[in-house]
Amino acid sequence: MIKFLDYWKYFTAVSLAVLLFGFGSMYYWGHTYSIDFVGGTNLQYLFNKETSKQELESSLLSSNIKAVSIEKQGDGKNFLIRLPAISEQREVILRNALEKDIGTKIAVVKTETVGPVIGGETLKKTGIAALIAVLGILLYIAYAFRNVNFAVAAIAALFHDVFIVIGLYSAVSHFFGAQLDSLFVTALLTTMSFSVHDTIVVFDQIRDYRKKFGSDLIEEHANRALTDTMVRSLNNSFTIIFMLLALVLLGGTTIRFFAVALLIGTIAGTYSSPFVATPIAVWLEKMKDSH
Amino acid sequence: MKYLRYIFILAITLIVLWIDLPLTIPVKFNIFNQKIDTAIGPLVIDFTIGETRVYKDFSTQLGLDLRGGSHLVFEADVTSTKPDDLQDALNSARDVIERRVNMFGVSEPVVQTIKTGSKYRISVDMPGVFDVAQASALIGQTAQLNFRTQSLEMIEPVATESAGVALLDLTEITSLTGKDVKKSSVTFNSQTGQPEVALEFTSTGGKLFAQITKENINKPVGIFLDEMLISAPTVQQEIADGNAVISGNFTTEGAKQLSVAINSGALPLPIYLVEQRSIGPSLGAIEIERSVVAGIVGLSMVMIFMVSYYGRLGLIANLALTIYGLISFAIFRAVPIVLTLPGVAGFVLSIGMAVDSNILIFERIKEEIRKGKSFKSALQLGFGRAIDAIKDANITTLLVAFILFNPLNWEFLPQFGLVRGFALTLAIGVGTSLFTGVFITKRLIDLFYKYE
Numbered sequence: 001m002i003k004f005l006d007y008w009k010y011f012t013a014v015s016l017a018v019l020l021f022g023f024g025s026m027y028y029w030g031h032t033y034s035i036d037f038v039g040g041t042n043l044q045y046l047f048n049k050e051t052s053k054q055e056l057e058s059s060l061l062s063s064n065i066k067a068v069s070i071e072k073q074g075d076g077k078n079f080l081i082r083l084p085a086i087s088e089q090r091e092v093i094l095r096n097a098l099e100k101d102i103g104t105k106i107a108v109v110k111t112e113t114v115g116p117v118i119g120g121e122t123l124k125k126t127g128i129a130a131l132i133a134v135l136g137i138l139l140y141i142a143y144a145f146r147n148v149n150f151a152v153a154a155i156a157a158l159f160h161d162v163f164i165v166i167g168l169y170s171a172v173s174h175f176f177g178a179q180l181d182s183l184f185v186t187a188l189l190t191t192m193s194f195s196v197h198d199t200i201v202v203f204d205q206i207r208d209y210r211k212k213f214g215s216d217l218i219e220e221h222a223n224r225a226l227t228d229t230m231v232r233s234l235n236n237s238f239t240i241i242f243m244l245l246a247l248v249l250l251g252g253t254t255i256r257f258f259a260v261a262l263l264i265g266t267i268a269g270t271y272s273s274p275f276v277a278t279p280i281a282v283w284l285e286k287m288k289d290s291h
Numbered sequence: 292m293k294y295l296r297y298i299f300i301l302a303i304t305l306i307v308l309w310i311d312l313p314l315t316i317p318v319k320f321n322i323f324n325q326k327i328d329t330a331i332g333p334l335v336i337d338f339t340i341g342e343t344r345v346y347k348d349f350s351t352q353l354g355l356d357l358r359g360g361s362h363l364v365f366e367a368d369v370t371s372t373k374p375d376d377l378q379d380a381l382n383s384a385r386d387v388i389e390r391r392v393n394m395f396g397v398s399e400p401v402v403q404t405i406k407t408g409s410k411y412r413i414s415v416d417m418p419g420v421f422d423v424a425q426a427s428a429l430i431g432q433t434a435q436l437n438f439r440t441q442s443l444e445m446i447e448p449v450a451t452e453s454a455g456v457a458l459l460d461l462t463e464i465t466s467l468t469g470k471d472v473k474k475s476s477v478t479f480n481s482q483t484g485q486p487e488v489a490l491e492f493t494s495t496g497g498k499l500f501a502q503i504t505k506e507n508i509n510k511p512v513g514i515f516l517d518e519m520l521i522s523a524p525t526v527q528q529e530i531a532d533g534n535a536v537i538s539g540n541f542t543t544e545g546a547k548q549l550s551v552a553i554n555s556g557a558l559p560l561p562i563y564l565v566e567q568r569s570i571g572p573s574l575g576a577i578e579i580e581r582s583v584v585a586g587i588v589g590l591s592m593v594m595i596f597m598v599s600y601y602g603r604l605g606l607i608a609n610l611a612l613t614i615y616g617l618i619s620f621a622i623f624r625a626v627p628i629v630l631t632l633p634g635v636a637g638f639v640l641s642i643g644m645a646v647d648s649n650i651l652i653f654e655r656i657k658e659e660i661r662k663g664k665s666f667k668s669a670l671q672l673g674f675g676r677a678i679d680a681i682k683d684a685n686i687t688t689l690l691v692a693f694i695l696f697n698p699l700n701w702e703f704l705p706q707f708g709l710v711r712g713f714a715l716t717l718a719i720g721v722g723t724s725l726f727t728g729v730f731i732t733k734r735l736i737d738l739f740y741k742y743e
């Protein structure tokens with residue numbers, strides 16, 4: 001048996017460091033929101049000759065449009081241009097002007113126009129649903145384990161994981177150009193359910209020991225349970241991490257950052273079950289006993 | 292008794308394999324001097340009980356991103372609609388739009404009304420449509436209600452008793468249109484009790500209608516909505532009071548819908564475009580290819596890991612995983628779930644996660660063996676002890692899926708495709724993994740392990 005809980009200070013330090021880094025990154029760099037959230041028009045154009053960002057930018061300016069961003073996709077012919085929202089007629093006019101200006105034919109790969117309202121509403125409703133789900137989880141664990149402290153600890157670990165994903169994703173946005181889009185929301189929801197899933201497996205083992213040996217000596221039970229479940233929990237996460245690594249390294253661009261967010265979530269979820277949820281549960285149980 | 296269980300697993304596997312078949316496979320062989328030459332395609336259910344035809348084919352529904360297409364969202368202007376009529380008006384608008392999209396030749400369009408706060412929206416998903424401007428113009432136009440009479444050039448009306456022929460004759464478009472209808476309502480025939488749609492014309496409309504009826508006594512007058520014939524009553528006498536009744540084989544609901552549609556000059560509400568996207572298919576092709584490769588690599592790694600760590604048990608887990616994948620895919624086809632690229636990624640990920648219950652069970656079995664139990668009793672005990680954890684962990688996940696899916700369609704929860712789609716696939720994944728993890732894995736262990 002390894003006395004994991006003796007090292008709680010280190011775990012706290014690691015969690016705090018990662019959380020603080022994430023919050024700091026959010027504070028300094030913020031998130032790059034995709035048009036899912038802020039609204040606007042995305043144009044993906046394929047030119048029949050190579051052109052440069054600068055040329056495009058000045059050409060857009062001469063049509064009185066300031067691009068939010070211009071991204072080169074692969075070679076110098078394929079560009080993703082983000083603009084404030086424009087109408088479809090305006091897009092046609094703009095395209096003709098660009099063709100004349102640069103002296104090239106343009107094939108439209110993709111045009112998207114989204115009103116900003118949609119993102120905000122979706123987000124709000126999804127947030128409400130997530131909070132209700134958290135409440136549901138809280139009640140269910142409290143019922144299944146006949147213990148409120150376990151439920152509270154599991155939820156604390158859940159928030160820990162969610163905040164880590166949100167924070168670190170902002171750093172990923174800053175360094176690799178990831179955008180906060182609707183897939184990210186999906187990734188957060190997956191992280192939520194994975195986090196609780198993983199935590200319950202550890203708690204189940206503690207519950208087993210308590211049934212067998214009585215409910216005192218919570219710390220020893222917890223240490224024993226952590227020792228028992230460590231291999232299983234790691235193996236389980238490895239399989240998921242294998243899948244996600246393959247998607248990150250080899251998968252297409254649309255899902256790459258989705259996989260990155262899930263990867264962060266999976267690692268955080270695996271870490272938090274033994275090193276965040278369990279110490280909090282033990283601490284809460286001890287507080288209860290000392291009263 | 293025991294063999295029945297294996298036959299059961301085999302049967303399930305065969306049925307899902309049949310549903311999952313990617314294409315039609317020709318089958319040719321000789322058996323007992325009989326030449327068999329046939330083809331096996333994906334399962335199609337098609338039979339008739341009494342009057343109802345049961346039809347279900349199991350084909351993969353590809354989403355907008357994989358197949359390309361357009362996504363349009365319209366917002367309805369509800370300022371001039373009475374709150375009581377609102378829901379009817381919205382549903383009617385939805386139906387009109389769906390009819391137009393179908394006319395556009397789109398397969399599997401998804402037209403939905405969405406209410407968000409005080410805003411009413413209609414979203415239209417059209418896989419395979421790329422001309423967004425044309426599509427949105429077609430949907431956004433105000434539908435035309437008009438009245439048509441038989442062409443005056445037809446001197447000899449041929450066989451007027453045949454409705455089919457009479458319909459073809461209705462080519463003369465009169466100047467009476469939906470604009471001339473002041474009000475339309477549902478009434479019931481005083482003699483037969485049948486629901487009817489009553490029209491009240493404006494004064495100009497009344498004059499036009501009087502003239503049309505006068506000229507067409509004993510002839511049909513066609514009422515067309517969006518180029519579709521709704522009703523072709525035969526005029527009995529001149530109607531001069533500006534009121535008309537459309538009778539036909541209406542249900543009360545049908546009459547109500549028609550009346551709402553006419554009231555608005557067809558589209559019951561003014562709508563305007565708030566969101567549009569179009570995605571070229573070329574984008575999909577490269578993405579799919581790379582993601583499929585990534586999925587295969589990831590899955591292989593998981594399988595190699597399982598075998599190298601758990602040996603024979605790992606092989607069984609891999610077999611169970613394969614069955615898991617086949618069952619989920621069959622469910623995707625059966626529901627059907629529209630597969631998008633992130634959806635496919637989620638599905639592949641769920642396979643990685645489904646190993647979870649197997650690992651839980653195997654570790655418990657190992658634990659029991661370490662305690663010195665025989666393999667057989669370790670198996671029984673291991674399963675029994677793993678069930679609690681598996682149950683609690685999966686119930687919480689199902690709970691999350693349930694709330695996100697919002698089955699009662701509560702307004703303050705997501706009513707959007709993305710979140711709901713996620714919830715549905717999550718629920719299917721968890722449910723199937725419970726089934727294969729607990730049920731199939733155990734049978735497979737029984738089958739492949741000899742008890743020492």
